[in-house]
Amino acid sequence: MNHIDTILIANRGEIACRVMQTAKLLGLRTVAVHSAIDRTARHVREADVAVDLGGAKPADSYLRIDAIIDAAITSGAQAIHPGYGFLSENAEFARAIENAGLIFLGPPASAIDAMGSKSAAKALMEQAGVPLVPGYHGAAQDVDTFLNTAEVIGYPVLLKATAGGGGKGMKVVEHASEMAEALASAQREAQSSFGDSRMLIEKYVLKPRHVEIQVFADQHGNCLYLNERDCSIQRRHQKVVEEAPAPGLSPAQRQDMGKAAVKAAQAIGYVGAGTVEFLLDARGEFFFMEMNTRLQVEHPVTEAITGLDLVAWQIRVARGEPLPISQEQVALNGHAIEVRLYAEDPANDFLPSTGNLSIYRQAEAGEGRRIDSGVAEGDEVSPFYDPMLGKLIAWGANREEARLRLLAMLKQTHIAGVRTNIAFLQRVLGHPAFAAAELDTGFIPRYQDVLLPASSALPDEFWQLAAEAVVQNQAQLTTAEDPHSPWAQRTGWRAGFASEVDLHLASGDHQQHVKLRSSAPPLLTLCGEQIQVERNGIRTVHAVFQRGNSLFIEWDGELHQVDRVDPIAAAQRNHQHHGGLTAPMNGSIVRVLVEPGATIEAGTALVVLEAMKMEHSIRASQAGTVSALFCAEGEMVSEGTVLVEIAPNEDNSAEIGA
Known part of the structure; x- marks a missing residue:
């Protein structure tokens, strides 16, 4: 019997927390590893011991085999659980653990070699007589090989990383003209996620x-x-x-x-x-x-x-x-x-x-x-x-x-x-x-x-609800400070003026002007983190949360942030980046595909952004000319950062397409 009283989890997020939960029920000590930016992450907080791997990107942290094994030895762990993703299907990792005299909570490295590679697994299953989807799982990785295979088996085809899963390094190709770009992108994703860029191709089975x-x-x-x-x-x-x-x-x-x-x-x-x-x-x-x-x-x-x-x-x-x-x-x-x-x-x-x-x-x-x-x-x-x-x-x-x-x-x-x-x-x-x-x-x-319904304006019922909530929330805050203050009332009374509250509200990209009159009874009751709304004798309940000066109100399954705004200042901000393509999320610039002065068509790929281990192409929605670039390859950018300035051929703003 192998002795195990301490387990290191070579992963992060919910799987690390889930493994720790069972380990603790069995009376085992748990060790977390983490990147520099994960220092205060939940899996770190829940572990008995935590070891800093440094870095931020997976290649600099959770994919460092030597650092993880050193962490296990230093912390006194006898076994390593790989979770899923990262090194969980890496035969080199399993062998390194065994060579270090530790226990891998997974299959033998030989089994990972046989099945961890999708190509090798399909070849093995073919020998065993298990039916396979038509495709190519060989060693050649040039674009012509994939194009020739696609011509034989017919489009659409599916490119897949041989060393991984979870949708990383996977692309559907509908036409031969898309193959080169799709293959290059899938190979980069596979290399980034699994340290292995090899691909296979197979017939894309419809309605499976x-x-x-x-x-x-x-x-x-x-x-x-x-x-x-x-x-x-x-x-x-x-x-x-x-x-x-x-x-x-x-x-x-x-x-x-x-x-x-x-x-x-x-x-x-x-x-x-x-x-x-x-x-x-x-x-x-x-x-x-x-x-x-x-x-x-x-x-x-x-x-x-x-x-x-x-x-x-x-x-x-x-x-x-x-x-x-x-x-x-x-x-x-x-x-x-x-x-x-x-x-x-x-x-x-x-x-x-x-x-x-x-x-x-x-x-x-x-x-x-x-x-x-x-x-x-x-x-x-x-x-x-x-x-x-x-x-x-x-x-x-x-x-x-x-x-x-x-x-x-x-x-x-x-x-x-x-x-x-x-x-x-x-x-x-x-x-x-x-x-x-x-x-x-x-x-x-x-x-x-x-x-995936098209985005639409929030209905009047939402804005009325939001206005009532904003006013009642402010009244509750004022009442808490001074329960006898006349400003604690929601009536909006002002000497010599109409009895109403005039609100300019914003939620995301939407704005609304709402007037509440004192003669109208309140639509809702604000109680803790719930709004109770009464309409035509029917009561509904919505969640509501306050963070700073903002309210977050649940509507149709989503929380919407609601703020009071200055409409003039908001209008000025909306025109600051006319014609600019902005980053849709935080990420790293992988490729810049255009230069200032370039003439572009609608749909032209301008920048490739990598975020959360997948690539996203930022494309022009209409024809125009690149007037300026504000990013470079390898640069980290934040959501909303202007990346490319476009001068449209017509008097319209360029938009992002991905």
């Missing part, structure tokens, strides 16, 4: 379901499958909603896919937690995609329906213990659904969002309700790492019960300081097609008009 099998193996030759998960709801090739079991999957299909997954794991001498991913078509046929040789983001839904703690299993298997149950004893109880909570802007092509979490209120955990989070109120969301803040997981006796419970949890989650996908997730879970389990990977594009 993404169904994966959770497998677990010990050091004694035992391996079993823990049912399946459906992860078909995706954006930018990253999972957003996951559930277990997969709706509509028959027991026979589950068994066939499970046996295939176990066979794949045993063929490479697998040990620990792993996931074999398949594409499932409408006819019930399945095709091997890849094997993730690590714990998955969506493992909580498997835990919910099986009653197991997969991190505890990882630790026990690493100690040398056998699996505690047989295949026949694996439970399948009820249904669980998980959503990933991201700091991103769904209305702007899901671009990541950075900033300070001025408000972060989670739903209450409890029976059938779980929250795995890596942040807390006041934390900073930086541009260097994945924008996932956490996960909400709901369990129910059936799928509908789980869906409704998760919707309620989303409505009780309130975040400000960064843009989030909370309202978008509510629209996904509330869509009739999702409720009917009509799932495939094209779900979001198919229903984007409903899921």
